[in-house]
Amino acid sequence: MNVLVTGGRGYIGRAVAHGLAEAGHTVVSFDMAPLVGEKPRAASSIRQVVGDVRDEPALTRTLQDHAVDAVVHLAGKIVVSESVAEPLPYWDHNVGGGIALLKAMLAANVRQMVFSSSAAVYGAVAAEPIPEHHRRDPLSPYGRTKLTMEWMLEDLDRVGAVHYVALRYFNAAGAVPGVTVERHQPETHLIPNALAAAASGPPLKIFGSDYDTGDGTAMRDYVHVGDLADAHRLALDHLAQGGASMALNVATGLGYTVAEVVASLERALGQPVPTVAADRRPGDPPLLIGRGTAIREQLGWVPAHPDLDDITASAVAANRP
Numbered sequence: 001m002n003v004l005v006t007g008g009r010g011y012i013g014r015a016v017a018h019g020l021a022e023a024g025h026t027v028v029s030f031d032m033a034p035l036v037g038e039k040p041r042a043a044s045s046i047r048q049v050v051g052d053v054r055d056e057p058a059l060t061r062t063l064q065d066h067a068v069d070a071v072v073h074l075a076g077k078i079v080v081s082e083s084v085a086e087p088l089p090y091w092d093h094n095v096g097g098g099i100a101l102l103k104a105m106l107a108a109n110v111r112q113m114v115f116s117s118s119a120a121v122y123g124a125v126a127a128e129p130i131p132e133h134h135r136r137d138p139l140s141p142y143g144r145t146k147l148t149m150e151w152m153l154e155d156l157d158r159v160g161a162v163h164y165v166a167l168r169y170f171n172a173a174g175a176v177p178g179v180t181v182e183r184h185q186p187e188t189h190l191i192p193n194a195l196a197a198a199a200s201g202p203p204l205k206i207f208g209s210d211y212d213t214g215d216g217t218a219m220r221d222y223v224h225v226g227d228l229a230d231a232h233r234l235a236l237d238h239l240a241q242g243g244a245s246m247a248l249n250v251a252t253g254l255g256y257t258v259a260e261v262v263a264s265l266e267r268a269l270g271q272p273v274p275t276v277a278a279d280r281r282p283g284d285p286p287l288l289i290g291r292g293t294a295i296r297e298q299l300g301w302v303p304a305h306p307d308l309d310d311i312t313a314s315a316v317a318a319n320r321p
């Protein structure tokens, strides 16, 4: 198939684009990031279009020029705390961009979308691991933009305009050698911050040591970025075979605390990660673990790297000079 990947040059987008190309799809990446200074990558077969996901005419042209059959939509703004302080750009990029893309898809007669949603759609969690039918009541503007996109897709599916799989990501982590390494600007994520602390300091701030999780630090469901990418490939196959629209957690069902992640990184590095206790980060839930059974049943997704030590080892190896 010819597949458009929006946000194809981000941390997760690179893994998705590469995985689809490896599976034999023709991939077009549509991303705002300029191409200057980029080294050729392993999957150099990926066609690169530089553009803004709110630019409907550019999207329509791209879909038509490349005879696109299906879209994987990852482009968007992703920092939860920033969305609280400055909500409007989140609505603009994540929902405005989603509407522009859906209009372009209808204009170009492209009817299938795999959408990058988030565990942030759930909000205050009543049961762990979280099942897909859990109440959706997001706590942040970021989560609300993701939920709004899910609602829009549900409405379009109901009238047969677009069929979709919304993948609710838990914590993407780790690296795919030569393809993607976790790096954001600004960096807020645990593993890159811990690796930076190990390399040269300052020490890693551990946000909260008084959670009810055993060792007191917050617990998350870490999914290897290569496994996460694979879920997109399977979701596209599902839609191509006429499968029903649905929302699925991309989760292992296993939880690891911040202290366990740090200890695992220390094993992979063979050196300590300097840490300092800090206050809880506003908006952080104590634990966030997804029920991962529906995606196995519906798509046959089986994570190749559910083990935390595999995930941290891949991050450490990719960051070695």
Ligand code: UDP
Pocket (backbone or CB within 6 Å): 171, 188, 189, 190, 191, 193, 194, 204, 205, 206, 207, 208, 218, 219, 220, 258, 281, 284
């Ligand atoms: N965390 C931390 N120090 C950091 C970054 C993150 O203690 O420098 C904690 C954070 O509070 C959360 C977990 O690590 O409990 C995972 O955070 P991350 O930002 O990687 O992902 P999130 O769960 O917020 O999407």
